[in-house]
Amino acid sequence: MSPLLEVEGLAVSLPTPSGQVQVIKHLDLYVNSGEIVGIAGESGSGKSLTALTLLNLLPPGAVVEGSVRFDGRELVGLERREWQDVRGGGIAMVFQDSSSALHPMLSIGTQLTEHMGVGRSEARARAVELLDRMRIPRPETALRRYPHQFSGGMRQRIALAIALARRPRLLIADEPTTALDVTVQAGILALLEELRRDGDLAVLFITHDLGVLSALAQRAYVFYAGRVMESGATGDVLTAPRHPYTAALLGARPHGLSTTRSLRAIPGSPVSAAEVLPGCPFQPRCTFAEDACAATPPPVLPIGDGRALACRVAPELT
Ligand SMILES: Nc1ncnc2c1ncn2[C@@H]1O[C@H](COP(=O)(O)OP(=O)(O)OP(=O)(O)O)[C@@H](O)[C@H]1O
Ligand SMILES: [Mg+2]
Secondary structure, three states, X not given: OOOOEEEEEEEEEEEEOOEEEEEEEEEEEEEOOOOEXXXXXXXXXXXXXXXXXXXXXXXXXXXXXXXXXXOOEEOOOOOHHHHHHHHHHHEEEEOOXXXXXXXXXXXXXXXXXXXXXXXXXXXXXXXXXXXXXXXXXXXXXXXXXXXXXXXXXXXHHHHHHHHHOOOOOEEEEEOOOOOOOHHHHHHHHHHHHHHHHHHOOEEEEEEOXXXXXXXXXXXXXXXXXXXXXXXXXXXXXXXXXXXXXXXHHHHOOEEEEOOOOOOOOOOOOOOOOOOXXXXXOOHHHOOOOOHXXXXXXXXXXXXXXXXXXXXXXXXXXX
């Protein structure tokens, strides 16, 4: 069976004052139906741009090369109106900042039901059910209320309900819980897992938090400077990393995987995805680097057990 989402050789460049700059460099990634897949990486590594590419939400002048297939359909090169049905029922997105997803002047009920495409009473019933699943108290009353009448954590859950209202098969969630306190975050993560199990929902979950990644995702991709450094089953990647960058990320966590705190800096500055380097982007910060690492970027190669690694040296890491 082929994956629900299959990204092959994806490259994205954006216009900048100094010309077109390639930000995503030859990305391969897949998500099976009913699977939660995580993308982790430091700020500027290209996580959000990858998400925006999958929904054709890039800024004007962006150039996309390679292939993105969703449910067997090629998305790269689709016409604007063809994107409407991809966003309509296929792929939905929820962002870190829920206020950008909710319209302040429209009631929750209007925002939940406007794109359902079913009759009024059915839409209402479905909206109530969705809010109930999101643990919003008194859903019937909530439908008549406006975003400002809810707390930040509730707004985030309402934004999630709106994203799910059209029954997408893939939800792209870009740091949806980063701004929330730990208990609300745990509730949302549990909910996503429940939806995956019951509804066959696939989720592409973006986070810089390795604790969240290990709690939620079956498989993980570690991004650095617009490339995948390492991928595989989340447990394998986080307990037995093969890439010096993944190991450094794990080492940089103040209290191991058991907390939800964010990363402390790895020595040296992170390379932004927009920077152009001839070799491995992590080479300037890597204690294992050899001469060849600075010359050309290492290819991402399979290393067994469904894992892939972009490191020429592949040192023994403990
Ligand atoms: N509109 C744009 N024009 C030019 N460059 C951009 C644009 N948006 C992002 N970039 C560059 O692309 C790189 C990746 O950005 P992206 O937003 O995908 O990072 P990210 O991994 O989501 O980081 P964060 O964890 O901070 O959200 C950044 O280094 C940024 O400089
Ligand atoms: Mg981002």
